[in-house]
Amino acid sequence: MRFTWFNLMPWPYLPDDFREKNRSVWVDIDSNLFDPVKSHQVYNNYLDLLEYAGKLGFDGIGVNEHHQNAYGLMPSPNLIAASLARRTDDVALVVLGASIALYNPPLRVAEEFAMLDCISGGRLVAGFPVGTSMDTNYCYGTIPGLTREKYREAHELIKRAWASREPFAFNGRYTKLRYVNPWPRPIQQPHPPIHIPGGGSIETFDFCIDNTYSYSYLSFGGYIRGQALMQGYWDRVAERNAPDASPYRAGFAQTICVGETDAEAEQLYAKHVSYFYNRCLHVYPGFADAPGYRTIKTIQKGILSQYAPQSMFQELPWKELVDNGSVIAGSPETVTQRMEDLIKKLRVGNIFCLMQIGDMPQDKCMHSTRLFAEKVMPKLRHLFPEYADDQRFWCKPLPRRATPGALPVEWEMGSPVGAER
Amino acid sequence: MELKTIQTEHVAVRYYEGGAGRPLVFLHGAGGLDMDLGFLDGLARKFHVYAPLVPGYGDSEECGELRDMLDFTLHTWDVVERLGLKDPILAGFSMGGMIASEMAAVAPNDVSRLALIAPAGLWMDEHPIPDIFAMLPYQLPDYLFYDAEAGAQIMSAGTDMSNPKFLQAFLVQNARQLGAAGKILFPIPERGLSSRLYRIKAKTLLIWGEGDKLVPPVYAQAFQRGIAGAEVVMIPRAGHVVPFEKPNEVIGALARLQ
Numbered sequence: 001m002r003f004t005w006f007n008l009m010p011w012p013y014l015p016d017d018f019r020e021k022n023r024s025v026w027v028d029i030d031s032n033l034f035d036p037v038k039s040h041q042v043y044n045n046y047l048d049l050l051e052y053a054g055k056l057g058f059d060g061i062g063v064n065e066h067h068q069n070a071y072g073l074m075p076s077p078n079l080i081a082a083s084l085a086r087r088t089d090d091v092a093l094v095v096l097g098a099s100i101a102l103y104n105p106p107l108r109v110a111e112e113f114a115m116l117d118c119i120s121g122g123r124l125v126a127g128f129p130v131g132t133s134m135d136t137n138y139c140y141g142t143i144p145g146l147t148r149e150k151y152r153e154a155h156e157l158i159k160r161a162w163a164s165r166e167p168f169a170f171n172g173r174y175t176k177l178r179y180v181n182p183w184p185r186p187i188q189q190p191h192p193p194i195h196i197p198g199g200g201s202i203e204t205f206d207f208c209i210d211n212t213y214s215y216s217y218l219s220f221g222g223y224i225r226g227q228a229l230m231q232g233y234w235d236r237v238a239e240r241n242a243p244d245a246s247p248y249r250a251g252f253a254q255t256i257c258v259g260e261t262d263a264e265a266e267q268l269y270a271k272h273v274s275y276f277y278n279r280c281l282h283v284y285p286g287f288a289d290a291p292g293y294r295t296i297k298t299i300q301k302g303i304l305s306q307y308a309p310q311s312m313f314q315e316l317p318w319k320e321l322v323d324n325g326s327v328i329a330g331s332p333e334t335v336t337q338r339m340e341d342l343i344k345k346l347r348v349g350n351i352f353c354l355m356q357i358g359d360m361p362q363d364k365c366m367h368s369t370r371l372f373a374e375k376v377m378p379k380l381r382h383l384f385p386e387y388a389d390d391q392r393f394w395c396k397p398l399p400r401r402a403t404p405g406a407l408p409v410e411w412e413m414g415s416p417v418g419a420e421r
Numbered sequence: 422m423e424l425k426t427i428q429t430e431h432v433a434v435r436y437y438e439g440g441a442g443r444p445l446v447f448l449h450g451a452g453g454l455d456m457d458l459g460f461l462d463g464l465a466r467k468f469h470v471y472a473p474l475v476p477g478y479g480d481s482e483e484c485g486e487l488r489d490m491l492d493f494t495l496h497t498w499d500v501v502e503r504l505g506l507k508d509p510i511l512a513g514f515s516m517g518g519m520i521a522s523e524m525a526a527v528a529p530n531d532v533s534r535l536a537l538i539a540p541a542g543l544w545m546d547e548h549p550i551p552d553i554f555a556m557l558p559y560q561l562p563d564y565l566f567y568d569a570e571a572g573a574q575i576m577s578a579g580t581d582m583s584n585p586k587f588l589q590a591f592l593v594q595n596a597r598q599l600g601a602a603g604k605i606l607f608p609i610p611e612r613g614l615s616s617r618l619y620r621i622k623a624k625t626l627l628i629w630g631e632g633d634k635l636v637p638p639v640y641a642q643a644f645q646r647g648i649a650g651a652e653v654v655m656i657p658r659a660g661h662v663v664p665f666e667k668p669n670e671v672i673g674a675l676a677r678l679q
Binding site: 137138141143144145146149173284285286287290291292293294296299300 | 592
């Protein structure tokens with residue numbers, strides 16, 4: 001099993017009446033709610049927490065990309081990952097990911113991921129999301145009906161750029177480059193492992209199967225609701241005669257809160273879980289799915305109630321969120337049991353642990369993280385022993401890596417440069 | 422009106438045809454033709470009407486080869502060509518008006534009469550056109566109709582707009598139709614037309630609903646400034662969907678191009 005400690009980096013100062021007074025946490029959120037001075041502390045707190053998790057035995061620390069979004073303060077996940085590369089030692093840097101269709105040219109992603117891999121000594125796990133409709137279409141203006149074509153072209157360019165050892169011309173529809181020749185290129189060969197966050201389309205299942213990429217389902221709906229989608233993926237893996245059904249072909253994001261007891265978990269974390277589920281996920285449905293972004297088949301399967309006029313605002317209570325699996329919370333024993341249930345039911349080898357939740361303060365987050373690392377993770381490590389050697393979907397760091405900050409002793413002032421010391 | 426099919430280079434195109442008289446090609450708006458069939462019937466009493474569907478609209482095939490404004494413009498010229506028409510009156514509503522403008526701008530010698538009905542295609546920062554792509558079904562009537570309440574009834578065919586059956590059908594249709602329209606309208610319904618308007622040589626009518634809340638009438642003046650000799654016909658007590666709300670007035674105006 002591989003556990004990645006994930007930080008969405010939510011803005012922790014949304015007012016109590018946020019939901020009543022604002023139509024969306026995303027895209028057209030009130031700019032006045034962001035305070036740049038306060039953000040200085042927020043960013044540093046979140047980076048500290050990621051580094052903390054990196055020392056507790058998590059396999060990876062994870063970041064992702066969102067735009068104009070109060071629950072995800074990382075328009076550039078690569079900036080955050082770069083800072084983590086210097087301040088962490090042996091943990092994987094999981095960038096899940098860079099929305100490759102949004103970079104112009106997308107070669108930029110090939111370059112930045114290569115830089116991250118080189119700086120971190122081969123610790124990069126790369127993610128190539130299509131991106132949500134909110135980010136891709138409404139914030140970044142990509143035409144919905146062309147998003148997937150643009151994505152596929154960007155993917156082709158990046159893969160070729162990493163594989164080629166000489167400059168080549170790339171005559172794409174969306175990107176035309178005469179000399180593709182990225183410097184640097186990644187340490188990991190032929191390329192860093194690639195994870196694809198998806199939302200259930202068969203095309204994305206096939207894309208992962210065909211390219212040996214790990215399919216990750218990053219929802220906040222929890223594992224019980226996620227089961228049908230993941231089953232659809234495994235059915236497709238079987239249907240397409242993939243050479244194996246390794247659980248590492250899949251990943252899942254889960255909100256997790258651990259206390260000493262079930263009661264303590266509720267007492268410590270309920271407030272912050274409520275902040276996240278009731279304020280941070282308040283997205284105006286008109287931004288959820290630009291016409292043309294999803295396939296017709298997906299819409300026919302989808303839930304439509306969100307498109308009706310919203311007459312009443314219903315607060316999601318702790319008990320409901322825990323019962324329906326949106327949140328796995330409780331004592332280490334409770335959490336272990338439910339995590340095992342999740343892992344087996346979804347057949348997922350990669351878990352993205354959402355443990356910094358809403359406006360949770362650092363000390364509580366550390367408490368929950370430490371309990372998970374010490375009392376839950378060890379009990380889940382043994383699962384899927386037959387696939388313990390499957391390294392295809394994880395990074396392969398250099399055995400000997402540079403030590404950041406290891407400068408030699410300074411030259412003495414006044415002595416001639418290059419003289420014997 | 423009869424629904425027929427012709428084949429172009431890239432795709433089979435569905436079109437309505439009916440009436441007799443001078444040929445008139447009508448290009449529909451982003452909402453499709455469903456609401457304008459009555460208007461077309463009226464129009465067919467004065468003209469030989471051809472109303473092709475943009476690929477992806479109604480029961481027509483989508484076309485991946487149509488990606489940008491030039492593709493849409495040339496595709497629609499292909500349709501005119503395959504219909505065997507030469508210099509038909511070119512009329513377009515909303516998105517269709519944008520396509521018609523572009524057609525007249527790229528081939529100014531092939532269009533002598535042009536009717537732009539509340540056309541999209543220009544953008545003024547001080548008068549932003551509302552984002553139809555971020556609207557929920559129940560929000561649309563306010564922007565489309567002069568009488569929003571009656572409009573909601575019409576759009577949902579009398580059922581409640583939060584009825585799941587209505588929503589299902591509406592969203593699937595929306596994904597296909599607005600998915601296609603988005604290629605020239607998303608995220609801003611402007612693809613450089615303002616720098617090409619001067620090329621239009623056609624006698625041009627600009628027909629507008631006075632109460633248009635989607636493409637406000639101030640855009641009529643902007644088109645008028647760009648097209649030499651263009652005339653504005655402002656229709657009172659009408660919103661954006663003026664062919665639907667005031668079919669006789671629009672047909673009356675078009676008759677001036679006979």
